[in-house]
Amino acid sequence: MTNYIIIFLSLTGGFLPAAEKISLFNGKDLTGWYADIPAADDKEEKNPSFIVRDGKLVSLGSPGGHLITEKEYSDYKLTVEYRFAAQPGNCGVLIHASKPRALQDMFPQSIEVQMMHNSAGDFWCLQENIEVPDMEKRRPHKEGQNFGGGEEDARHILNLTDHSEKPVGQWNVMSIEVRGGEIIVQVNGDLVNHGKNATATKGKIALQSEGSEVEFRKVELTPLAKD
Numbered sequence: 001m002t003n004y005i006i007i008f009l010s011l012t013g014g015f016l017p018a019a020e021k022i023s024l025f026n027g028k029d030l031t032g033w034y035a036d037i038p039a040a041d042d043k044e045e046k047n048p049s050f051i052v053r054d055g056k057l058v059s060l061g062s063p064g065g066h067l068i069t070e071k072e073y074s075d076y077k078l079t080v081e082y083r084f085a086a087q088p089g090n091c092g093v094l095i096h097a098s099k100p101r102a103l104q105d106m107f108p109q110s111i112e113v114q115m116m117h118n119s120a121g122d123f124w125c126l127q128e129n130i131e132v133p134d135m136e137k138r139r140p141h142k143e144g145q146n147f148g149g150g151e152e153d154a155r156h157i158l159n160l161t162d163h164s165e166k167p168v169g170q171w172n173v174m175s176i177e178v179r180g181g182e183i184i185v186q187v188n189g190d191l192v193n194h195g196k197n198a199t200a201t202k203g204k205i206a207l208q209s210e211g212s213e214v215e216f217r218k219v220e221l222t223p224l225a226k227d
Contacts, residue, residue, distance in 0.1 A: 024069060024205070024219040027055045036100050036108070037065030037209070049209035057216040059091060059209045066108060066206040068097060074202030075226050078176040081218040088117035088168045089212020092124070095176060095183070096203035102127045103151065108206060111198060113176055113185055114159070115214070120174065121159035121185045121192030125149035130183060130195035132157055149199075157195070164190040171217065179224060 024032060029052055037049050040063065049060050050067045059067070080093060094110040102109035107126045114122035123130060127149045132138055139147055141154030149155055164187040166172050177184040181198040184191070207216065 019223045022221045024221055025057045032070055033067050035067050037063050039063035059214045061209055061212045065209050068206040069204045072202055072204050075224045076178055077222045079220045080174045081171050082214055082216045083171045084168050085213055085215050090210045091115040091214040092208040094206035096200035097206045098203045118162050120165050120187045123157035125155040128199045130198040132195045159192045161190055161192055164188050164192055
């Protein structure tokens, strides 16, 4: 069978080309993104929390809000290289983002892949939902509380390991692979979360400003073939 495949590929011009990677950050400015910062609603400057510095996209951490792609995406692998430049803290990558400020007048409807120091890879369900094995163990909840993405639901899903991040100041690589309702997250090569049956399968991608300065030197998307 292998010989037949090789002959077929040879006759048809060789192997199929790999999917072309798309850099969502050009290293110069915030082209392709827009900011949603509630505290800036009545101000002329709409990007107070996100800047480009020394070729890096920087989330300043305050005021709180999100930097959101102008385009929607589905079925992809997202690779993000990031670090807490000084003090460790909180941040996140939101995928399948849709309705703005859908939760707490701040968070867009989405599924967050947490970047908080020592918790990278946790899921937060923000008016969307996803399922993981061992839900009772990995999704802290009160008695009678629903698993979901609503304000009163158990929205936090713990990752598989809290020891995959590098020391503060060093660069981390987070990859988020999205295929339909499945989401697979790795941090520095370690599998840190794997969910299925997500209630959204496409949407925009967002970066958070949530209390700590975070630098990004790569935000790269590789389209994946649909099953």
